Amino acid sequence: MTPxxxxxxxxxxxxxxxxxxxxxxxxxxLSAGEVLILAGPNGAGKSTxxxxxxxxxxxxxxxxxxxxxxxxxxxxxxxxxxxxxESVAFAENLDGEQVLRxxxxxxxxxxxxxxxxxERVGLLHAARRRVRGYSRGMRxxxxxxxxxxSEPRLLILDEPTGGLDQEGLEVLWSVLAEWRAADRLVLMAxxxxxxxxxxxxxxxxxxxxxxxxxxxxxxxxxxxALPVRVxxxxxxxxxxxxxxxxxxRGFADGGEVALRExxxxxxxxxxxxxxxxxxxxxxxxxxxxxxxxxxxLDAVYDHLLEEAT
Amino acid sequence: MGRVAxxxxxxxxxxxxxxxxxxxxxxxxxxxASGVSLYGRSEELTATRLIGPSLVTLASLFVPLxxxxxxxxxxxxxxxxxxLGLLLSLPVRRFEVIxxxxxxxxxxxxxxxxLGLGAAVLxxxxxxxxxxLQLILPTLLLxxxxxxxxxxxxxxxSRQLTSASLVVATWFLLVFFYDLGLLGLxxxxxxxVAPETISTLVTVNPAGLFRLEMMQRFAGPDVLExxxxxxxxxxxxxxxxxxxxxxxxxxxxxxxILTWKKVT
Numbered sequence: 037m038t039p040x041x042x043x044x045x046x047x048x049x050x051x052x053x054x055x056x057x058x059x060x061x062x063x064x065x066l067s068a069g070e071v072l073i074l075a076g077p078n079g080a081g082k083s084t085x086x087x088x089x090x091x092x093x094x095x096x097x098x099x100x101x102x103x104x105x106x107x108x109x110x111x112x113x114x115x116x117x118x119x120x121x122e123s124v125a126f127a128e129n130l131d132g133e134q135v136l137r138x139x140x141x142x143x144x145x146x147x148x149x150x151x152x153x154x155e156r157v158g159l160l161h162a163a164r165r166r167v168r169g170y171s172r173g174m175r176x177x178x179x180x181x182x183x184x185x186s187e188p189r190l191l192i193l194d195e196p197t198g199g200l201d202q203e204g205l206e207v208l209w210s211v212l213a214e215w216r217a218a219d220r221l222v223l224m225a226x227x228x229x230x231x232x233x234x235x236x237x238x239x240x241x242x243x244x245x246x247x248x249x250x251x252x253x254x255x256x257x258x259x260x261a262l263p264v265r266v267x268x269x270x271x272x273x274x275x276x277x278x279x280x281x282x283x284x285r286g287f288a289d290g291g292e293v294a295l296r297e298x299x300x301x302x303x304x305x306x307x308x309x310x311x312x313x314x315x316x317x318x319x320x321x322x323x324x325x326x327x328x329x330x331x332x333l334d335a336v337y338d339h340l341l342e343e344a345t
Numbered sequence: 346m347g348r349v350a351x352x353x354x355x356x357x358x359x360x361x362x363x364x365x366x367x368x369x370x371x372x373x374x375x376x377x378a379s380g381v382s383l384y385g386r387s388e389e390l391t392a393t394r395l396i397g398p399s400l401v402t403l404a405s406l407f408v409p410l411x412x413x414x415x416x417x418x419x420x421x422x423x424x425x426x427x428x429l430g431l432l433l434s435l436p437v438r439r440f441e442v443i444x445x446x447x448x449x450x451x452x453x454x455x456x457x458x459x460l461g462l463g464a465a466v467l468x469x470x471x472x473x474x475x476x477x478l479q480l481i482l483p484t485l486l487l488x489x490x491x492x493x494x495x496x497x498x499x500x501x502x503s504r505q506l507t508s509a510s511l512v513v514a515t516w517f518l519l520v521f522f523y524d525l526g527l528l529g530l531x532x533x534x535x536x537x538v539a540p541e542t543i544s545t546l547v548t549v550n551p552a553g554l555f556r557l558e559m560m561q562r563f564a565g566p567d568v569l570e571x572x573x574x575x576x577x578x579x580x581x582x583x584x585x586x587x588x589x590x591x592x593x594x595x596x597x598x599x600x601x602i603l604t605w606k607k608v609t
Binding site: 087115121122124134138 | 348349351352353355356359360363364365422425426427428430431433434435436437607608
Protein backbone atom coordinates (compact mmCIF):
# COMPACT_ATOMS: atom_id res chain seq x y z
CA MET A 37 0.00 0.00 0.00
CA THR A 38 1.30 3.47 -0.92
CA PRO A 39 1.97 5.67 2.12
CA UNK A 40 -0.29 8.74 2.31
CA UNK A 41 0.97 11.82 0.52
CA UNK A 42 2.29 14.27 3.10
CA UNK A 43 4.45 16.74 1.25
CA UNK A 44 5.00 17.88 -2.31
CA UNK A 45 8.15 19.79 -3.01
CA UNK A 46 9.09 21.50 -6.23
CA UNK A 47 12.79 22.18 -6.47
CA UNK A 48 14.22 24.59 -9.03
CA UNK A 49 11.40 23.77 -11.42
CA UNK A 50 11.69 25.32 -14.88
CA UNK A 51 9.38 24.83 -17.84
CA UNK A 52 9.91 26.09 -21.36
CA UNK A 53 7.41 26.37 -24.21
CA UNK A 54 9.84 26.64 -27.08
CA UNK A 55 11.74 29.85 -26.44
CA UNK A 56 9.29 31.07 -23.82
CA UNK A 57 10.27 30.30 -20.26
CA UNK A 58 7.03 29.80 -18.34
CA UNK A 59 8.58 28.79 -15.00
CA UNK A 60 12.02 29.81 -13.75
CA UNK A 61 13.51 27.79 -10.93
CA UNK A 62 10.41 27.57 -8.77
CA UNK A 63 10.89 26.30 -5.23
CA UNK A 64 7.65 25.48 -3.48
CA UNK A 65 6.59 23.07 -0.75
CA LEU A 66 3.03 22.03 -0.06
CA SER A 67 2.39 20.22 3.19
CA ALA A 68 -0.39 18.08 4.61
CA GLY A 69 -3.24 20.06 6.13
CA GLU A 70 -2.37 23.13 4.10
CA VAL A 71 -4.37 25.22 1.65
CA LEU A 72 -1.98 27.13 -0.57
CA ILE A 73 -3.06 29.65 -3.17
CA LEU A 74 -1.22 30.50 -6.32
CA ALA A 75 -1.65 34.13 -7.25
CA GLY A 76 -0.16 36.22 -9.98
CA PRO A 77 -1.05 38.15 -13.12
CA ASN A 78 -1.96 36.41 -16.38
CA GLY A 79 1.08 34.66 -17.81
CA ALA A 80 2.79 34.48 -14.41
CA GLY A 81 3.10 30.70 -14.61
CA LYS A 82 0.19 29.56 -12.41
CA SER A 83 -1.40 27.40 -15.09
CA THR A 84 1.95 25.96 -16.14
CA UNK A 85 2.71 24.99 -12.56
CA UNK A 86 -0.67 23.27 -12.29
CA UNK A 87 -0.17 21.57 -15.66
CA UNK A 88 3.17 20.27 -14.47
CA UNK A 89 1.55 18.74 -11.38
CA UNK A 90 -1.11 17.14 -13.59
CA UNK A 91 1.58 15.62 -15.79
CA UNK A 92 0.59 17.71 -18.80
CA UNK A 93 3.93 19.46 -19.34
CA UNK A 94 7.47 18.23 -18.96
CA UNK A 95 9.98 20.29 -16.98
CA UNK A 96 13.15 21.54 -18.63
CA UNK A 97 14.90 21.51 -15.26
CA UNK A 98 14.17 20.80 -11.63
CA UNK A 99 12.27 18.03 -9.96
CA UNK A 100 9.30 17.05 -7.85
CA UNK A 101 9.82 15.39 -4.50
CA UNK A 102 6.97 13.49 -2.91
CA UNK A 103 7.40 12.89 0.81
CA UNK A 104 11.09 13.64 0.42
CA UNK A 105 11.70 11.21 -2.45
CA UNK A 106 12.36 12.37 -5.98
CA UNK A 107 9.43 10.96 -7.95
CA UNK A 108 8.03 13.12 -10.69
CA UNK A 109 4.42 13.10 -11.79
CA UNK A 110 3.65 9.41 -12.19
CA UNK A 111 0.45 7.35 -12.25
CA UNK A 112 0.68 6.90 -8.47
CA UNK A 113 0.51 10.65 -7.94
CA UNK A 114 -2.21 10.99 -10.57
CA UNK A 115 -4.32 8.45 -8.70
CA UNK A 116 -3.96 10.61 -5.61
CA UNK A 117 -5.05 13.92 -7.11
CA UNK A 118 -8.31 15.58 -7.92
CA UNK A 119 -8.52 18.50 -10.30
CA UNK A 120 -11.03 21.22 -11.03
CA UNK A 121 -10.17 23.03 -14.29
CA GLU A 122 -11.03 26.67 -14.81
CA SER A 123 -14.49 27.25 -16.40
CA VAL A 124 -15.10 23.55 -16.89
CA ALA A 125 -18.07 22.63 -19.10
CA PHE A 126 -18.49 18.81 -19.54
CA ALA A 127 -20.46 17.03 -22.27
CA GLU A 128 -23.77 18.83 -22.67
CA ASN A 129 -25.88 15.83 -23.66
CA LEU A 130 -25.08 13.87 -20.51
CA ASP A 131 -26.59 14.45 -17.10
CA GLY A 132 -24.65 15.30 -13.96
CA GLU A 133 -24.83 11.79 -12.60
CA GLN A 134 -23.50 10.29 -15.85
CA VAL A 135 -20.57 12.70 -15.80
CA LEU A 136 -19.68 11.71 -12.24
CA ARG A 137 -20.20 8.01 -12.99
CA UNK A 138 -17.58 8.16 -15.72
CA UNK A 139 -14.99 9.58 -13.35
CA UNK A 140 -16.06 7.09 -10.67
CA UNK A 141 -15.49 4.21 -13.12
CA UNK A 142 -12.20 5.68 -14.28
CA UNK A 143 -10.94 6.10 -10.72
CA UNK A 144 -12.38 2.87 -9.36
CA UNK A 145 -14.68 4.69 -6.95
CA UNK A 146 -17.79 2.81 -5.67
CA UNK A 147 -21.02 3.85 -7.37
CA UNK A 148 -22.74 4.98 -4.17
CA UNK A 149 -20.08 7.66 -3.73
CA UNK A 150 -21.55 9.43 -6.80
CA UNK A 151 -24.77 10.17 -4.92
CA UNK A 152 -22.88 11.25 -1.81
CA UNK A 153 -20.87 13.70 -3.90
CA UNK A 154 -23.93 15.00 -5.75
CA GLU A 155 -25.50 15.70 -2.38
CA ARG A 156 -22.31 17.24 -1.05
CA VAL A 157 -22.07 19.76 -3.90
CA GLY A 158 -25.82 20.46 -3.80
CA LEU A 159 -26.69 18.88 -7.15
CA LEU A 160 -28.72 15.88 -6.10
CA HIS A 161 -31.91 17.58 -7.31
CA ALA A 162 -30.31 18.10 -10.75
CA ALA A 163 -28.57 14.71 -10.98
CA ARG A 164 -30.70 13.56 -13.94
CA ARG A 165 -30.76 16.92 -15.68
CA ARG A 166 -28.56 17.28 -18.75
CA VAL A 167 -25.50 19.47 -18.28
CA ARG A 168 -26.87 21.64 -21.12
CA GLY A 169 -29.44 22.93 -18.63
CA TYR A 170 -26.90 23.68 -15.90
CA SER A 171 -25.97 27.24 -14.97
CA ARG A 172 -22.30 28.22 -14.82
CA GLY A 173 -22.31 27.82 -11.06
CA MET A 174 -23.87 24.36 -11.30
CA ARG A 175 -21.20 23.28 -13.79
CA UNK A 176 -18.58 24.57 -11.40
CA UNK A 177 -20.13 22.56 -8.57
CA UNK A 178 -20.18 19.49 -10.79
CA UNK A 179 -16.50 20.09 -11.53
CA UNK A 180 -15.84 20.34 -7.80
CA UNK A 181 -17.71 17.06 -7.38
CA UNK A 182 -15.47 15.42 -9.98
CA UNK A 183 -12.40 16.75 -8.17
CA UNK A 184 -13.39 15.42 -4.72
CA UNK A 185 -14.99 12.18 -5.97
CA SER A 186 -12.10 9.89 -5.07
CA GLU A 187 -11.25 11.85 -1.89
CA PRO A 188 -7.77 12.56 -3.27
CA ARG A 189 -4.87 13.51 -1.04
CA LEU A 190 -4.01 16.38 -3.36
CA LEU A 191 -6.72 18.71 -4.56
CA ILE A 192 -5.85 21.15 -7.34
CA LEU A 193 -8.42 23.85 -7.98
CA ASP A 194 -8.08 26.34 -10.81
CA GLU A 195 -10.21 29.44 -10.22
CA PRO A 196 -12.74 27.48 -8.14
CA THR A 197 -14.86 30.49 -7.14
CA GLY A 198 -15.85 31.34 -10.74
CA GLY A 199 -19.63 31.45 -11.16
CA LEU A 200 -20.37 30.18 -7.65
CA ASP A 201 -23.23 31.75 -5.71
CA GLN A 202 -23.14 32.10 -1.93
CA GLU A 203 -24.38 28.55 -1.45
CA GLY A 204 -21.77 27.26 -3.88
CA LEU A 205 -19.06 29.20 -2.07
CA GLU A 206 -20.15 27.63 1.22
CA VAL A 207 -19.72 24.21 -0.40
CA LEU A 208 -16.24 25.19 -1.52
CA TRP A 209 -15.28 26.51 1.91
CA SER A 210 -16.52 23.31 3.55
CA VAL A 211 -14.43 21.23 1.12
CA LEU A 212 -11.34 23.30 1.92
CA ALA A 213 -12.00 22.90 5.66
CA GLU A 214 -12.53 19.15 5.30
CA TRP A 215 -9.33 18.68 3.31
CA ARG A 216 -7.36 20.71 5.82
CA ALA A 217 -8.84 18.80 8.77
CA ALA A 218 -8.07 15.47 7.10
CA ASP A 219 -4.41 16.48 6.70
CA ARG A 220 -4.66 16.56 2.92
CA LEU A 221 -3.16 19.09 0.52
CA VAL A 222 -4.91 21.80 -1.47
CA LEU A 223 -3.38 23.94 -4.19
CA MET A 224 -5.64 26.63 -5.59
CA ALA A 225 -5.04 29.21 -8.30
CA UNK A 226 -7.27 32.22 -7.93
CA UNK A 227 -7.71 35.92 -8.60
CA UNK A 228 -10.44 36.22 -5.92
CA UNK A 229 -7.97 36.91 -3.14
CA UNK A 230 -10.34 38.84 -0.92
CA UNK A 231 -12.88 36.04 -1.12
CA UNK A 232 -10.46 33.27 -0.18
CA UNK A 233 -8.04 34.97 2.19
CA UNK A 234 -9.66 33.74 5.40
CA UNK A 235 -9.68 30.16 4.10
CA UNK A 236 -6.06 29.77 3.07
CA UNK A 237 -2.86 29.09 4.93
CA UNK A 238 -0.27 30.45 2.53
CA UNK A 239 -0.07 32.42 -0.68
CA UNK A 240 2.51 31.98 -3.40
CA UNK A 241 2.86 35.02 -5.62
CA UNK A 242 4.18 34.15 -9.05
CA UNK A 243 5.39 36.75 -11.50
CA UNK A 244 7.27 36.18 -14.73
CA UNK A 245 7.54 32.47 -13.93
CA UNK A 246 9.29 33.06 -10.59
CA UNK A 247 8.13 33.01 -6.98
CA UNK A 248 8.07 36.63 -5.77
CA UNK A 249 6.57 35.98 -2.36
CA UNK A 250 5.52 32.91 -0.40
CA UNK A 251 4.10 33.13 3.09
CA UNK A 252 0.98 33.26 5.25
CA UNK A 253 -1.45 36.11 4.55
CA UNK A 254 -0.59 37.65 7.96
CA UNK A 255 3.14 37.57 7.29
CA UNK A 256 2.69 38.92 3.76
CA UNK A 257 0.59 41.75 5.18
CA UNK A 258 3.42 42.53 7.59
CA UNK A 259 5.92 42.43 4.77
CA UNK A 260 3.86 44.78 2.66
CA ALA A 261 3.41 47.14 5.65
CA LEU A 262 0.39 48.75 4.01
CA PRO A 263 -1.58 51.37 5.96
CA VAL A 264 -4.36 50.19 8.22
CA ARG A 265 -7.68 52.02 8.11
CA VAL A 266 -9.12 53.00 11.48
CA UNK A 267 -12.64 54.42 11.60
CA UNK A 268 -13.90 56.28 14.65
CA UNK A 269 -17.61 56.77 15.16
CA UNK A 270 -17.95 60.18 16.79
CA UNK A 271 -20.43 60.88 19.59
CA UNK A 272 -21.05 64.41 18.30
CA UNK A 273 -19.39 65.48 15.05
CA UNK A 274 -19.49 69.15 16.15
CA UNK A 275 -17.80 68.67 19.50
CA UNK A 276 -13.98 68.97 19.49
CA UNK A 277 -13.66 67.47 16.04
CA UNK A 278 -10.96 69.87 14.77
CA UNK A 279 -8.63 68.87 17.59
CA UNK A 280 -9.31 65.20 16.96
CA UNK A 281 -8.65 65.52 13.21
CA UNK A 282 -5.41 67.39 13.94
CA UNK A 283 -4.25 64.65 16.30
CA UNK A 284 -5.22 61.97 13.80
CA ARG A 285 -3.19 63.68 11.06
CA GLY A 286 -0.18 63.45 13.34
CA PHE A 287 -0.53 59.67 13.38
CA ALA A 288 -1.48 59.27 9.73
CA ASP A 289 2.02 60.13 8.52
CA GLY A 290 0.68 61.45 5.22
CA GLY A 291 -2.07 58.84 4.98
CA GLU A 292 -5.67 59.76 4.27
CA VAL A 293 -7.71 61.42 7.03
CA ALA A 294 -11.38 61.88 6.13
CA LEU A 295 -14.38 63.09 8.07
CA ARG A 296 -17.75 61.98 6.70
CA GLU A 297 -20.78 62.80 8.83
CA UNK A 298 -20.09 61.11 12.18
CA UNK A 299 -17.27 58.91 10.89
CA UNK A 300 -13.59 59.83 11.03
CA UNK A 301 -11.39 57.53 8.94
CA UNK A 302 -7.63 57.52 9.31
CA UNK A 303 -5.05 55.54 7.36
CA UNK A 304 -2.02 54.81 9.49
CA UNK A 305 1.15 52.80 9.00
CA UNK A 306 0.91 49.49 10.95
CA UNK A 307 3.51 50.76 13.44
CA UNK A 308 1.28 53.70 14.38
CA UNK A 309 -1.86 51.63 14.92
CA UNK A 310 -1.50 51.08 18.66
CA UNK A 311 -0.74 54.73 19.52
CA UNK A 312 -3.75 55.76 17.43
CA UNK A 313 -6.00 53.33 19.25
CA UNK A 314 -4.66 54.75 22.51
CA UNK A 315 -6.10 58.08 21.35
CA UNK A 316 -9.50 56.40 21.35
CA UNK A 317 -9.04 55.54 25.01
CA UNK A 318 -7.87 59.05 25.84
CA UNK A 319 -10.77 60.67 24.04
CA UNK A 320 -13.33 58.21 25.29
CA UNK A 321 -16.11 60.79 25.49
CA UNK A 322 -15.75 61.95 21.90
CA UNK A 323 -15.64 58.50 20.32
CA UNK A 324 -18.50 56.00 20.43
CA UNK A 325 -16.91 53.17 18.56
CA UNK A 326 -13.88 52.16 16.55
CA UNK A 327 -13.30 49.77 13.66
CA UNK A 328 -9.94 48.58 12.33
CA UNK A 329 -9.66 47.36 8.75
CA UNK A 330 -6.51 45.59 7.69
CA UNK A 331 -5.62 45.85 4.01
CA UNK A 332 -7.14 43.01 1.98
CA LEU A 333 -4.99 40.32 0.45
CA ASP A 334 -5.69 41.85 -2.96
CA ALA A 335 -4.08 45.12 -1.82
CA VAL A 336 -1.11 43.19 -0.43
CA TYR A 337 -0.88 41.33 -3.74
CA ASP A 338 -0.92 44.60 -5.73
CA HIS A 339 1.77 46.06 -3.50
CA LEU A 340 4.03 43.01 -3.66
CA LEU A 341 3.58 42.81 -7.40
CA GLU A 342 4.41 46.47 -7.80
CA GLU A 343 7.53 45.96 -5.70
CA ALA A 344 8.53 42.94 -7.74
CA THR A 345 8.23 44.73 -11.05
CA MET B 346 -6.61 -0.98 -22.29
CA GLY B 347 -6.63 0.10 -18.67
CA ARG B 348 -9.54 0.99 -16.42
CA VAL B 349 -9.62 4.66 -17.44
CA ALA B 350 -9.62 3.81 -21.15
CA UNK B 351 -12.41 1.26 -20.73
CA UNK B 352 -14.46 3.79 -18.78
CA UNK B 353 -13.83 6.27 -21.59
CA UNK B 354 -15.01 3.78 -24.24
CA UNK B 355 -18.25 3.36 -22.29
CA UNK B 356 -18.64 7.12 -21.85
CA UNK B 357 -17.99 7.84 -25.52
CA UNK B 358 -20.60 5.30 -26.57
CA UNK B 359 -23.12 6.75 -24.12
CA UNK B 360 -22.44 10.29 -25.27
CA UNK B 361 -22.72 9.43 -28.97
CA UNK B 362 -26.04 7.64 -28.55
CA UNK B 363 -27.38 10.98 -27.33
CA UNK B 364 -25.99 12.99 -30.22
CA UNK B 365 -28.99 14.18 -32.19
CA UNK B 366 -27.08 14.65 -35.47
CA UNK B 367 -25.83 11.09 -35.37
CA UNK B 368 -29.33 9.85 -34.54
CA UNK B 369 -30.97 11.86 -37.34
CA UNK B 370 -28.52 10.81 -40.06
CA UNK B 371 -28.50 7.19 -38.88
CA UNK B 372 -32.29 7.18 -38.86
CA UNK B 373 -32.40 8.61 -42.38
CA UNK B 374 -29.92 5.97 -43.57
CA UNK B 375 -32.04 3.22 -42.01
CA UNK B 376 -35.17 4.64 -43.61
CA UNK B 377 -33.68 4.88 -47.09
CA ALA B 378 -32.00 1.47 -46.83
CA SER B 379 -35.34 -0.08 -45.78
CA GLY B 380 -37.02 1.70 -48.69
CA VAL B 381 -34.52 0.29 -51.19
CA SER B 382 -34.94 -3.17 -49.74
CA LEU B 383 -38.75 -3.03 -49.80
CA TYR B 384 -38.75 -1.70 -53.35
CA GLY B 385 -36.46 -4.53 -54.44
CA ARG B 386 -38.75 -7.03 -52.76
CA SER B 387 -41.89 -5.67 -54.41
CA GLU B 388 -40.25 -5.64 -57.83
CA GLU B 389 -38.71 -9.06 -57.20
CA LEU B 390 -35.26 -7.76 -57.97
CA THR B 391 -32.20 -9.74 -56.98
CA ALA B 392 -29.74 -8.22 -54.58
CA THR B 393 -26.96 -8.20 -57.14
CA ARG B 394 -29.02 -6.41 -59.78
CA LEU B 395 -30.32 -3.38 -57.95
CA ILE B 396 -30.63 -3.57 -54.18
CA GLY B 397 -26.93 -4.16 -53.52
CA PRO B 398 -25.61 -1.37 -55.77
CA SER B 399 -28.26 1.02 -54.43
CA LEU B 400 -27.30 0.25 -50.86
CA VAL B 401 -23.62 0.65 -51.74
CA THR B 402 -24.36 4.13 -53.09
CA LEU B 403 -26.41 4.98 -50.00
CA ALA B 404 -23.76 3.64 -47.64
CA SER B 405 -20.94 5.41 -49.45
CA LEU B 406 -22.78 8.72 -48.96
CA PHE B 407 -24.18 8.33 -45.46
CA VAL B 408 -21.60 6.26 -43.60
CA PRO B 409 -18.62 8.61 -44.20
CA LEU B 410 -20.81 11.54 -43.12
CA UNK B 411 -21.96 9.87 -39.89
CA UNK B 412 -18.39 8.71 -39.20
CA UNK B 413 -16.88 12.15 -39.76
CA UNK B 414 -19.53 13.78 -37.57
CA UNK B 415 -18.86 11.19 -34.90
CA UNK B 416 -15.14 11.87 -34.97
CA UNK B 417 -15.07 15.64 -35.41
CA UNK B 418 -15.23 16.63 -31.73
CA UNK B 419 -13.29 13.73 -30.23
CA UNK B 420 -10.38 15.83 -28.98
CA UNK B 421 -11.27 19.41 -29.81
CA UNK B 422 -14.57 19.01 -27.93
CA UNK B 423 -12.66 18.17 -24.75
CA UNK B 424 -10.29 21.04 -25.45
CA UNK B 425 -13.15 23.54 -25.81
CA UNK B 426 -14.94 22.28 -22.71
CA UNK B 427 -11.70 22.56 -20.71
CA UNK B 428 -11.87 18.87 -19.86
CA LEU B 429 -8.88 17.65 -21.89
CA GLY B 430 -6.49 18.47 -19.04
CA LEU B 431 -8.87 16.83 -16.60
CA LEU B 432 -9.02 13.69 -18.74
CA LEU B 433 -5.25 13.55 -19.15
CA SER B 434 -4.74 14.10 -15.43
CA LEU B 435 -6.20 10.62 -14.92
CA PRO B 436 -3.69 7.76 -14.90
CA VAL B 437 -3.99 7.05 -18.62
CA ARG B 438 -1.63 7.26 -21.61
CA ARG B 439 -2.50 9.70 -24.36
CA PHE B 440 -2.63 7.02 -27.03
CA GLU B 441 -5.13 5.16 -24.84
CA VAL B 442 -7.32 8.26 -24.78
CA ILE B 443 -7.32 8.43 -28.58
CA UNK B 444 -7.85 4.70 -28.90
CA UNK B 445 -10.71 4.71 -26.38
CA UNK B 446 -12.35 7.64 -28.12
CA UNK B 447 -12.00 5.87 -31.46
CA UNK B 448 -13.32 2.53 -30.18
CA UNK B 449 -16.25 4.10 -28.29
CA UNK B 450 -17.29 6.06 -31.35
CA UNK B 451 -16.72 3.06 -33.62
CA UNK B 452 -19.15 1.07 -31.49
CA UNK B 453 -21.71 3.85 -31.92
CA UNK B 454 -21.03 3.87 -35.65
CA UNK B 455 -21.38 0.09 -35.73
CA UNK B 456 -24.79 0.55 -34.14
CA UNK B 457 -25.80 3.10 -36.79
CA UNK B 458 -24.58 0.85 -39.63
CA UNK B 459 -26.19 -2.19 -38.03
CA LEU B 460 -29.46 -0.29 -37.78
CA GLY B 461 -29.37 0.86 -41.41
CA LEU B 462 -28.18 -2.33 -43.06
CA GLY B 463 -30.02 -4.46 -40.53
CA ALA B 464 -33.27 -2.80 -41.58
CA ALA B 465 -32.41 -3.46 -45.24
CA VAL B 466 -31.66 -7.11 -44.52
CA LEU B 467 -34.83 -7.44 -42.46
CA UNK B 468 -37.04 -6.18 -45.27
CA UNK B 469 -35.22 -8.06 -48.04
CA UNK B 470 -36.48 -11.32 -49.48
CA UNK B 471 -34.94 -14.48 -48.04
CA UNK B 472 -32.69 -15.14 -51.06
CA UNK B 473 -31.27 -11.61 -50.99
CA UNK B 474 -30.44 -11.55 -47.30
CA UNK B 475 -27.20 -13.50 -47.54
CA UNK B 476 -25.94 -11.20 -50.30
CA UNK B 477 -26.83 -8.06 -48.36
CA LEU B 478 -25.10 -9.36 -45.23
CA GLN B 479 -21.85 -9.22 -47.22
CA LEU B 480 -22.16 -5.44 -47.16
CA ILE B 481 -21.80 -5.13 -43.41
CA LEU B 482 -18.07 -5.69 -42.94
CA PRO B 483 -16.87 -3.47 -45.83
CA THR B 484 -19.29 -0.75 -44.68
CA LEU B 485 -17.83 -0.97 -41.18
CA LEU B 486 -14.34 -0.63 -42.66
CA LEU B 487 -15.45 2.40 -44.64
CA UNK B 488 -16.93 3.95 -41.51
CA UNK B 489 -13.85 3.16 -39.42
CA UNK B 490 -11.59 4.86 -42.00
CA UNK B 491 -13.65 8.04 -42.05
CA UNK B 492 -14.05 8.00 -38.28
CA UNK B 493 -10.29 7.81 -38.00
CA UNK B 494 -9.95 10.82 -40.32
CA UNK B 495 -12.53 12.69 -38.21
CA UNK B 496 -10.59 11.97 -35.02
CA UNK B 497 -7.39 13.18 -36.67
CA UNK B 498 -9.03 16.44 -37.75
CA UNK B 499 -10.34 16.96 -34.22
CA UNK B 500 -6.81 16.60 -32.86
CA UNK B 501 -5.30 19.03 -35.35
CA UNK B 502 -7.50 22.06 -34.66
CA SER B 503 -8.23 24.18 -31.63
CA ARG B 504 -11.88 25.03 -32.30
CA GLN B 505 -14.81 22.69 -32.79
CA LEU B 506 -16.29 24.93 -35.48
CA THR B 507 -13.09 24.59 -37.52
CA SER B 508 -13.24 20.83 -37.11
CA ALA B 509 -16.90 20.76 -38.19
CA SER B 510 -16.06 22.80 -41.30
CA LEU B 511 -13.13 20.53 -42.10
CA VAL B 512 -15.18 17.33 -41.86
CA VAL B 513 -17.82 18.74 -44.20
CA ALA B 514 -15.08 19.77 -46.64
CA THR B 515 -13.47 16.32 -46.33
CA TRP B 516 -16.78 14.61 -47.01
CA PHE B 517 -17.42 16.72 -50.12
CA LEU B 518 -13.87 16.19 -51.31
CA LEU B 519 -13.55 12.44 -50.80
CA VAL B 520 -17.14 11.35 -51.35
CA PHE B 521 -18.50 13.80 -53.92
CA PHE B 522 -15.81 15.58 -55.85
CA TYR B 523 -13.09 12.96 -55.94
CA ASP B 524 -14.69 10.84 -58.68
CA LEU B 525 -15.69 13.96 -60.57
CA GLY B 526 -12.08 15.06 -60.36
CA LEU B 527 -10.94 11.75 -61.84
CA LEU B 528 -13.49 12.08 -64.63
CA GLY B 529 -12.27 15.59 -65.24
CA LEU B 530 -8.72 14.31 -65.39
CA UNK B 531 -9.68 11.76 -68.03
CA UNK B 532 -11.53 14.39 -70.05
CA UNK B 533 -8.68 16.89 -69.86
CA UNK B 534 -6.12 14.27 -70.88
CA UNK B 535 -8.46 12.86 -73.53
CA UNK B 536 -8.39 9.46 -71.86
CA UNK B 537 -4.62 9.22 -72.06
CA VAL B 538 -4.18 8.44 -68.38
CA ALA B 539 -3.10 4.86 -67.85
CA PRO B 540 -5.82 2.59 -66.33
CA GLU B 541 -3.35 1.63 -63.59
CA THR B 542 -3.04 5.27 -62.58
CA ILE B 543 -6.81 5.63 -62.44
CA SER B 544 -7.02 2.38 -60.47
CA THR B 545 -4.49 3.66 -57.99
CA LEU B 546 -6.20 7.02 -57.68
CA VAL B 547 -9.59 5.39 -57.09
CA THR B 548 -8.31 2.95 -54.50
CA VAL B 549 -6.30 5.42 -52.43
CA ASN B 550 -9.59 7.06 -51.49
CA PRO B 551 -11.43 4.88 -48.93
CA ALA B 552 -14.79 5.82 -50.45
CA GLY B 553 -13.49 4.83 -53.91
CA LEU B 554 -12.03 1.59 -52.60
CA PHE B 555 -15.36 0.72 -50.95
CA ARG B 556 -17.41 1.47 -54.05
CA LEU B 557 -15.03 -0.38 -56.35
CA GLU B 558 -14.91 -3.42 -54.10
CA MET B 559 -18.66 -3.56 -53.67
CA MET B 560 -19.52 -2.91 -57.32
CA GLN B 561 -17.09 -5.64 -58.25
CA ARG B 562 -18.82 -7.95 -55.82
CA PHE B 563 -22.36 -7.13 -56.93
CA ALA B 564 -21.92 -6.40 -60.61
CA GLY B 565 -18.77 -8.37 -61.44
CA PRO B 566 -15.79 -7.22 -63.54
CA ASP B 567 -17.61 -7.82 -66.85
CA VAL B 568 -20.37 -5.37 -65.99
CA LEU B 569 -17.83 -2.76 -64.90
CA GLU B 570 -15.94 -3.29 -68.12
CA UNK B 571 -19.19 -3.01 -70.06
CA UNK B 572 -19.92 0.30 -68.33
CA UNK B 573 -16.56 1.54 -69.53
CA UNK B 574 -15.11 1.51 -66.03
CA UNK B 575 -11.76 -0.04 -66.72
CA UNK B 576 -10.58 0.03 -63.14
CA UNK B 577 -9.15 -3.10 -61.66
CA UNK B 578 -9.63 -3.49 -57.90
CA UNK B 579 -6.49 -4.26 -55.92
CA UNK B 580 -5.79 -7.79 -54.73
CA UNK B 581 -6.91 -9.04 -51.32
CA UNK B 582 -3.60 -8.29 -49.61
CA UNK B 583 -3.48 -4.78 -51.03
CA UNK B 584 -7.11 -4.21 -50.02
CA UNK B 585 -6.45 -5.33 -46.46
CA UNK B 586 -3.32 -3.19 -46.40
CA UNK B 587 -5.16 -0.13 -47.66
CA UNK B 588 -7.99 -0.47 -45.14
CA UNK B 589 -5.51 -1.04 -42.32
CA UNK B 590 -3.59 2.03 -43.38
CA UNK B 591 -6.70 4.22 -43.65
CA UNK B 592 -7.98 3.12 -40.26
CA UNK B 593 -4.76 3.04 -38.27
CA UNK B 594 -2.66 5.85 -39.76
CA UNK B 595 -4.97 8.75 -38.81
CA UNK B 596 -5.57 7.33 -35.30
CA UNK B 597 -1.83 6.80 -34.80
CA UNK B 598 -1.14 10.33 -36.06
CA UNK B 599 -3.74 11.69 -33.62
CA UNK B 600 -1.96 9.96 -30.75
CA UNK B 601 1.36 11.46 -31.78
CA ILE B 602 -0.12 14.93 -32.18
CA LEU B 603 -1.85 14.75 -28.80
CA THR B 604 1.44 13.71 -27.24
CA TRP B 605 3.28 16.69 -28.68
CA LYS B 606 0.58 19.34 -28.75
CA LYS B 607 0.24 21.72 -25.82
CA VAL B 608 -2.80 21.03 -23.63
CA THR B 609 -4.51 24.29 -22.75
